[in-house]
Amino acid sequence: AQTVTQSQPEMSVQEAETVTLSCTYDTSESDYYLFWYKQPPSRQMILVIRQEAYKQQNATENRFSVNFQKAAKSFSLKISDSQLGDAAMYFCAYRPYYGGATNKLIFGTGTLLAVQP
Amino acid sequence: NAGVTQTPKFQVLKTGQSMTLQCAQDMNHEYMSWYRQDPGMGLRLIHYSVGAGITDQGEVPNGYNVSRSTTEDFPLRLLSAAPSQTSVYFCASSPGENGNSPLHFGNGTRLTVT
Numbered sequence: 001a002q003t004v005t006q007s008q009p010e011m012s013v014q015e016a017e018t019v020t021l022s023c024t025y026d027t028s029e030s031d032y033y034l035f036w037y038k039q040p041p042s043r044q045m046i047l048v049i050r051q052e053a054y055k056q057q058n059a060t061e062n063r064f065s066v067n068f069q070k071a072a073k074s075f076s077l078k079i080s081d082s083q084l085g086d087a088a089m090y091f092c093a094y095r096p097y098y099g100g101a102t103n104k105l106i107f108g109t110g111t112l113l114a115v116q117p
Numbered sequence: 118n119a120g121v122t123q124t125p126k127f128q129v130l131k132t133g134q135s136m137t138l139q140c141a142q143d144m145n146h147e148y149m150s151w152y153r154q155d156p157g158m159g160l161r162l163i164h165y166s167v168g169a170g171i172t173d174q175g176e177v178p179n180g181y182n183v184s185r186s187t188t189e190d191f192p193l194r195l196l197s198a199a200p201s202q203t204s205v206y207f208c209a210s211s212p213g214e215n216g217n218s219p220l221h222f223g224n225g226t227r228l229t230v231t
Binding site: 004043045050052097104105107108 | 152158159160165175209217219220222224227
């Protein structure tokens with residue numbers, strides 16, 4: 001069964017600095033999708049960034065980028081120029097490439113990011 | 118643009134009571150699902166549906182029932198609430214069931230069972 005591990009329950013970063021959140025996963029599949037979701041205090045789940053496993057190029061979305069190491073099964077999120085609004089719980093998630101009965105998001109336990117002014 | 122709408126936002130139940138969490142989406146999405154979020158455990162899949170009339174169990178289905186009579190609605194029923202069902206519940210939908218279809222989440226329902 002696939003698993004997702006986030007080993008950092010809490011992180012802190014100074015405003016305008018860069019922070020990296022770690023995520024590792026376990027799967028025997030070669031094709032899949034990886035995601036980072038942000039959950040602010042409002043409880044809303046917001047998709048931050050998505051990576052297709054068959055793409056070698058790391059995904060980027062403005063200040064957010066990932067370091068995808070397929071062989072190491074690692075998928076870290078880098079937030080550059082951190083802003084107060086980045087403070088939230090961040091979840092790493094895995095989703096199988098194919099749908100059907102195996103289609104579901106598998107979440108890590110989350111990393112709570114604090115941004116210090 | 119409503120997206121995925123969950124009601125109620127908050128609910129308190131006594132042990133043994135039953136209730137239905139409502140979920141509706143206006144995007145004509147075929148795939149809908151329910152997750153529960155517990156501290157230190159991330160989100161776990163309860164039930165999902167790949168279309169009207171089709172439902173299946175996820176990772177933690179015990180104590181919950183679902184039905185999908187229309188494309189738009191996917192209610193989650195707690196038959197006899199237990200304190201272990203205290204959690205935040207999220208409904209999510211996507212256009213298709215393959216991994217490339219992005220999930221759209223509702224804003225969650227915080228349920229407390231006393």
